[in-house]
Amino acid sequence: MTNTVSGTPDTFPKLLILNAQRFGDRPAVREKEYGIWQTWTWKEVKEELFALAAGLRELGFSPGDKLAIIGRNRPRLYWGITAAQCLGGIPVPVYADSVAEEMEFVLNHAGVRFVLAEDQEQVDKVLEVGESVETLDQIIYDDPRGLREYDQTKLHDFAVVQNLGREALSREPELLNETIDQGRGSDVGIFLYTSGTTGKPKGVVLTNDNIIITSRNSVEFDRLTEAEETLSYLPMAWVGDHIFSHGQAYVAGFCINCPESEETVATDLREIGPTYYFAPPRVFEGLLTHVMIRMEDAGRIKQKLFHYFMKVARETGIRILDGEQVSLVDRLKYWLGNLLIYAPLKNTMGFSRIKLAYTAGEAIGPEIFDFYRSLGINIKQLYGQTEAAVFITMQPDGEVYADTVGVPAPEVDIRITDAGEVVYRGPGVFQSYFRDEEATRETKDDEGWVHTGDAGYFDDRGHLRIIDRAKDVGRLNDGSLFAPKYLENKLKFFPHIKEVVAFGHEREFVTALINIDLDAVGNWAERNNIPYASYQELAGNPEVYGMMEESIRQTNADLAGESQMGGSQIQRFLILHKELDPDDGEMTRTRKVRRNIIRDKYGVLVDALYEGLESCHIRTEVTFEDGRKGTLEADLSIRDVEVFPTVAKSA
């Protein structure tokens, strides 16, 4: 073989060859099938993957061709990515749950010629839109079930394609060398389509360098090794999975584990016990709730032990994790707690071996964050985008805070524009949006700075804080910063607050409308023998008002400690008499508050908040689920909240 690697490999095929040499017999990928974890070593992956690549070549795949990859996380689909790159082609992962029209758009837009689909469901979708995708030529499927009766002229079983490839390779072992050797770091490596929550999806073009350099930097930053184990369960078309399960796995040489099915992820997590794990905040939140509910049902002794040692953990666990000085007595207590509570608890969650966990995507509640850290789980936040090949900021060990997203990732420069928007440039910055020069120009300037659309600032520790979408950020009349979502999120972390709408742009001070969480507050009312007949009645209860006031007071105290945000403490609030509802147009279907509509609809209330009234009468129209309309009338009381002096700027 002439496939020797000199220097640092700049493409994935070259990395694969290197890994087959240096980690040959180490596991590269596992998948649970037929109830057993099946393992492929790096050597075996190379053999399988080259057979696939050679097979694709036999089917006519040529340099520059696009290979769409559609399905959930399966080893064979991951191989498709590098196999296409071996031939100088471009892989295009597509979200497995996209409906046919979305798929049609992506296949057409990218100009896909080959498709690697998981099973009958995906093949059916591709065939459905296939007519209108002119470039489409061949379809390869992984799972042959139900596909025997299909017209096979353009359909190929994965195993058959591999056999084609193996024959070709035995005739001509050097078959792939030329295209692999020609691959360069600056070549386009992959198209990743943004999920398109706003308008049509955009195809983000990333080079091999973008992915490999970013992966290498982050692997070094967190000291990941070939011994890591991860669970690959997030969509392959999402940039995060591409970095965590592909880029970093190839660079560090660690093993990825594909779950048996979507429903078994929790069980598979427990079986694998990953050392490196990513999940969005709601997963960590759900796990914590689950633990807490189970604890409510536990015996009294167990409950007491649990609560006692969780208190110990909160006091010492995080400090131990951050490498601070902890007294011997505290260490002993923590050790005992670990023996009795933390270790078994981590085991049931599948976190026994975890070295590093990441969360990103939205804000995570500080209690949730601290819960995991106090157990000794090194959970961190990061801030990233597809356009940056994920990493914009990361949290170094010992400097992990719940309310910031960390310091700039290695080699990444971050600037805050005059308007308060975060812009960055670095090795991961995308080339362009495919076939969309206008959008590219809007997002990325000539010097390579990329606009995130997010507003943020660096705090005194040099950590970035993301506060809101840039377009939503305003100023109070005295010029201090007002970021409504930032305030609202802080309040929503209290379990009894469901929604908050804050006002303050071009006003004297900040006010808020509040929705209580009927489940949480209702539960509280039940335990305290407070009768109520409706949401409205419960919302108007003075004790409930007291609860909300206390929560806001705490938030204000918190805000006072932040030099940038201290000016936007909430001075007055009221509890709304009805829940904000998408049916009334007050929220989007994905439950995001529609600020402007609420301001118009509840204008009377907002005025009352600023006019210093004690209470206010309101009449609102509501839409019932069957479409009928009715009106709701109420007298709402308004309360003032204590405001704290802001800590002077230390900078």
Next chain:
Amino acid sequence: MDQAAASEDILLDLRNISLSFGGVKALIDISFDIRRGEVRAIIGPNGAGKSSMLNVINGFYHPQEGEVWFDGKLRGPMKPHQIARQGIARTFQNIALFRGMSTLDNLMTGRITHMHENMFWQAIWKGRAEKEELAHRERVEHIIDFLEIQSIRKTPVGKLPYGLQKRVELGRALAAESKLLLLDEPMAGMNLEEKEDMCRFVLDVHDQFGTTIALIEHDMGVVMDIADRVVVLDYGRKIGDGYPDEVRSNKDVIDAYLGVAHD
């Protein structure tokens, strides 16, 4: 010669079957056959004798008159478990699973007719019995994968929702690797989505394993979509037999289903 070819093609042949319980005549002189590799539906209004028919086929009831030819041989007096060993498996209208056992264990019971090691080796376990069980476990795992029930592998069946229990029951019948699979109302009580899933599975079973299937079903849409041939019973008599289109336009069938005006 012709006869031999025909019997090759026919898996089960029922000739002039009559069954009565005391004075109640459940089945009256019924004849039909099931060809190898087809999906055969038995339909009819309530009390038409459909389930009795299945019970005759799997040997639970013994007809007073008539002959059952299975796999080219006339069936003599037999116990149901002997018939099961011959290669007939079934599911029940009102799920009959071991509720306290896991999905996996329930499926393993389907393999019992294929286990051969005697009690001695089973008791010693190490060696022959273990090897045998592992082989069976592998078959069962393929069925679990096929029916997409990995997530409930270790869940006690009694805790599962109804639709999934039905699927487990199908799995157990599949595990028996029978020549003939009898499904007694596999889609009863299911919502539209569950029905669609079940249809998919029945067709996939037929496609992948080439199993011959006889099924009772009330949902005419389902029957017309997935059955190759349909036999219609009413008050213990056969009133129709043929391809779905023929049966659909048969006047007796329409009368039996929609009722007929008596003047």
